[in-house]
Amino acid sequence: MKTEKEKMIAGEMYNPMDRGLVEDRKQTRLLLKAFNDTAEDQLSERGRIQKTLLPNASKDLYLQPPFYCDYGFNxxxxxxxxxxxxxxxxxxxxxxxxxxxxxxxxxxIYTATHPLDHKERSSGVEYAKSIVIGEDVWIGGSAVICPGVTIGDRSVIGAGSVVTKDIPEDVFAASNPCKVIRVLKEN
Structure with missing residues (x-):
């Protein structure tokens, strides 16, 4: 039998109030508070916290506080x-x-979602859909990336866009809902 955490990661319906998941989120919130409270000259402390918070991230990831996530390990x-x-x-x-x-x-960036059926939704269960963002992508300010979306390599998402569907590689896409505006050409 799968744990609630295993169901969550697999994109299956799960109970977010599971004791283990609540504890995971609490630990993440404590790390985020410590990270977000660091001063601009505390780069080594930020790095130490960031390594614990995001264990599957490259060492040269740069997070400008404040930053927020649910778990970090995902x-x-x-x-x-x-x-x-x-x-x-x-x-x-x-x-x-x-x-x-x-x-x-x-x-x-939202992987979390909820059932559309109100009875199922009111039971408290939820699920999530993975998101993949390629290499050399630029996401403009205040864009929203919805559950299950893939954004292809080298694409640019315009500021304020709401990305509800996959975006191919090498395009500029924008709007709500986000759509391809034009193909980008290499110089």
Whole structure:
């Protein structure tokens, strides 16, 4: 029989009030509080906390506080990734971020979702869908990445966009809902 954590990571319905998951989120919140409270000249302390908070991230990940996530362990982050101020990653399901990807301020990445049926939703169960963001991607400020989305390598997402469907590689996409505006060409 699967644990609630195993069901959560697998994208199955699970109980978020499971004692183990509540404890995991509490520990993450404590690490986030410590990280977000560091001063600009406390880079070694930030690095130490960041390594514990995001064990599957490259050492050269840069998080500009404040930063928020649900668990941290569900994020796989490539080299030289940059998160600007006030980004949120609800990493209930796995989130994979390719190398050299940049996030503007206030970007929101949501794997968590809820049943559409009100009776099922009111029971308290939820589920999540993994998100994959390729390499060399730029996500503009205040964009929202919805559950289950894949964004292809080298694509750019315009500020304020709401990404509800997959975006191919090498495109500029924007709007609500986000759609491809044009193909990007290499110089």
């Amino acid at each position: 994020m796989k982050v490539g080299k030289r990734v940059f998160f600007n101020f006030n980004c949120v990653v609800l990493d209930v399901a796995p989130v994979s971020i390719g190398s050299r990807t940049m996030f503007g301020p206030n970007v929101q």
